[in-house]
Amino acid sequence: MTLDQPSDADRALASEANMTKMWKYVRGFAEKSGSFLHPHQEITEFLVIGLAKHIDELGRPLCPCNFYVDKEAEAKSSEWICACDEMQRYKYCHCLLFVNEDGLPITEYLPEGHEGREIYGVITDPDPSKGRALGKLEEKRGEALKKSGPKPDEAAPPSA
Numbered sequence: 001m002t003l004d005q006p007s008d009a010d011r012a013l014a015s016e017a018n019m020t021k022m023w024k025y026v027r028g029f030a031e032k033s034g035s036f037l038h039p040h041q042e043i044t045e046f047l048v049i050g051l052a053k054h055i056d057e058l059g060r061p062l063c064p065c066n067f068y069v070d071k072e073a074e075a076k077s078s079e080w081i082c083a084c085d086e087m088q089r090y091k092y093c094h095c096l097l098f099v100n101e102d103g104l105p106i107t108e109y110l111p112e113g114h115e116g117r118e119i120y121g122v123i124t125d126p127d128p129s130k131g132r133a134l135g136k137l138e139e140k141r142g143e144a145l146k147k148s149g150p151k152p153d154e155a156a157p158p159s160a
């Protein structure tokens with residue numbers, strides 16, 4: 001597979017400071033959550049640019065793979081602040097930022113009927129001992145919870 005590489009113009013879309021912050025964050029979160037960054041680094045780089053650009057614009061690393069009617073309002077909610085609720089609950093990243101060794105999203109914890117299951121089938125977790133902090137807490141307490149969001153000028157903390 002050949003993919004386009006990010007150009008200098010792409011990299012210039014986000015500030016260097018927030019690019020550095022997000023690279024550090026995604027590497028740390030992959031390790032802590034027992035997932036991997038995509039084997040095609042250009043995919044990760046495009047996503048890091050998108051996340052850093054959102055910190056520049058909105059003050060928070062809003063997921064770069066969704067369409068938002070109102071980005072400002074969405075940034076005030078924690079649902080799609082990276083690492084989003086789906087990642088922290090199901091260890092599923094639809095952007096392919098946090099994946100298994102082969103670059104596939106982890107889908108084994110997704111509920112039946114979720115589009116990730118429909119698209120990819122069951123992709124098992126390479127390290128069940130790590131990650132899914134929110135999902136594991138919900139299982140323990142027997143109730144649906146919301147993850148706590150970061151302060152507005154910070155990337156989400158690398159809780160996994």
Ligand code: SF4
Pocket residue numbers: 047062063064065080081082083084085086087092093094095096097098
């Ligand atoms: S973890 Fe969630 S917010 Fe972060 S890139 Fe993946 S899908 Fe988007």
